């Protein structure tokens with residue numbers, strides 16, 4: 001069974017992605033690494049949902065270091081970019097690079113991300129970034145396909161978890 005490390009942006013998106021990976025016979029572990037999330041209380045709320053996700057699917061979910069300045073120093077210059085622009089590309093890269101590092105440390109076969117489940121995110125852009133980090137190890141899955149977003153919404157509502165109403169960073173909140 002191939003091992004995949006799933007970068008998780010939030011619990012809501014995690015439901016559908018984990019379900020799909022397991023249905024495709026992957027051994028899955030999660031990695032919550034999101035220095036983009038603002039403010040800290042919001043970070044905690046999203047992280048709390050992962051306890052439920054991890055119990056339901058019986059998977060291990062690790063947490064990365066929460067260092068907002070790491071994100072801010074690289075993205076602040078692009079604060080006026082629209083969602084999906086340069087700031088977001090940098091934001092995806094920061095998170096995928098760290099996920100790949102952990103993937104290597106754990107000696108997993110692949111890494112991938114819940115980010116592609118969002119209808120607001122262009123999966124091709126995310127694929128390009130993932131492949132540039134590691135062509136051999138990035139698992140290109142467009143989780144929004146086959147009603148993936150609808151499914152993750154269904155599951156997250158079934159378990160009555162917190163749903164955020166913005167992408168994550170201070171600029172998306174604004």
Ligand code: SF4
Nearest residue numbers: 088091167168169172
């Ligand atoms: S809008 Fe979302 S993806 Fe884009 S920079 Fe902000 S948190 Fe990152």
